[in-house]
Amino acid sequence: MKATDFHFHKMRLAITWAVLVLAVFALSRGAMAQTEIDITGGRVDPLPIAIAPFLAGGGAEESGSTISGVITNNLGRSGYFAPLDPATFIEQISNFEQMPNFASWRQIQAKALVTGQAYLEGGKMRVEFRLWDVNTQQQLAAQQFTTTPKNARRIGHMISDIIYKGMTGIDGYFDTRIVFVTEDGPKDKRIKKLAIMDQDGFNVRALTDGKDLVLTPRFSPSTNEITYMSFGNAEPRVYLMNIDTKQREIVGEFPNMSFSPRFSPDGQRVIMSLQDGGNSNIYELDLRSRQLRQITNVAAINTAPSYSPDGSQIVFESDRGGTQQIYVMGSDGSGQNRISFGNGRYSTPVWSPDGQYVAFTKQGGGKFSIGVMKPDGSGERILTEGFHNEGPTWAPNSRVLMFFRDTQGPSGGPQLWSVDITGYNEQKVPTPGFGSDPAWSPKLN
DSSP states (O other): OOGGGTOTGGGTTOOEEEEOOSSTTOOOHHHHHTTOOOTTSOOOOOEEEEEOOOEEETTOHHHHHHHHHHHHHHHHHHSSEEEOOGGGOSSOOOOTTSOOOHHHHHHTTOSEEEEEEEEEETTEEEEEEEEEETTTTEEEEEEEEEEOGGGHHHHHHHHHHHHHHHHHSSOOOOSOEEEEEEEESOGGGOEEEEEEEETTSOSOEESSOSSSEEEEEEEOTTSSEEEEEEEETTEEEEEEEETTTOOEEEEEEOSSOEEEEEEOTTSSEEEEEEEETTEEEEEEEETTTOOEEEOOOOSSBEEEEEEOTTSSEEEEEEOTTSSOEEEEEETTSOSOEEOOOSSSEEEEEEEOTTSSOEEEEEEETTEEEEEEEOTTSOSOEEEEEESSEEEEEEOTTSSEEEEEEEOOSTTOOEEEEEEETTSOOOEEOOOSSEEEEEEEOOOOO
């Protein structure tokens, strides 16, 4: 299945929401206690959850299996759930409308149960699911979707988001995509292309042909447009691209090197760094008027700007104090204050979607670390460290970070990884080849 099949913009895949969530997220204290999350650190005790194979009819057997498999993979990779092995199931669900035998699910230690069915009727597929609290025997959520079989994986992601929100109280992040730089070939002759995939590594497709060097792809708030840098004929250009059509336009041709273009929260502006001699400063480009406005004017390297979610502030890196550090300022350039004061050099700051944290890369002691701090610089925490970690990007729920990790040796290269904001549940994100510079989309629906 290709991502182009979805036509994600404004839900053009025309999924019909037929049944509203029933008793949404009305969890018992017992169930909720299993997934209480300490955002300051520590491990999570995953909730045992049973995901029954989806019933199917009318030729929807493959779609039903795909949906339940996607749900199992998503919840398991989140670190907050422990999907139980279907081989341990005592009850085999055979009637979606019938109340489950909760005693048999309690016997295998399941705290929650997911049941579902998929049917093909007249070329359309109807998918239904229910989420149960095994201890209280209450139905926590139920929803029905009408779509086509090619959207089975996306339905699985959407159901996963409902379950995740219901069991944790936090918005899900599964119905999202990642744009990144994919790399192939020998280490000294790597071909780099922009690529896009679902957050679980499926449906990868290339967005560029590899003829030009590409860097720093970033999503717009609309989820179907990105900005990125390209070096065609050694000339740096900033582009906008529609990821569904691959149509692109030049934001600007800058005689000086440009770095790290990123959208404003309203999608109407792009902020970037332009080089001037040995210095670089931060500029903002209005996409409607194409007017360029200089924000910083300091004899230093000022780069990697990122807006706060409300657009009122900008976090960026600067070496004006002698080493790379993180600074915050108003969106008009006022009140430029340093917020990083630990040992080492700080770079690639990016504001979390909920505004509570700034993620960063930190270099010191021969290691590269990914960490977070509050926007005033307090509460710094390192989430992961290694030979070369870089480029954090936030999931839209501000709970998970993705980054890339480079490996040494002639056959080494960058690979994508994710880690929970607690520093727990670090794991590799599957990609066909090497991958770097990831950027996480907003929720698609």
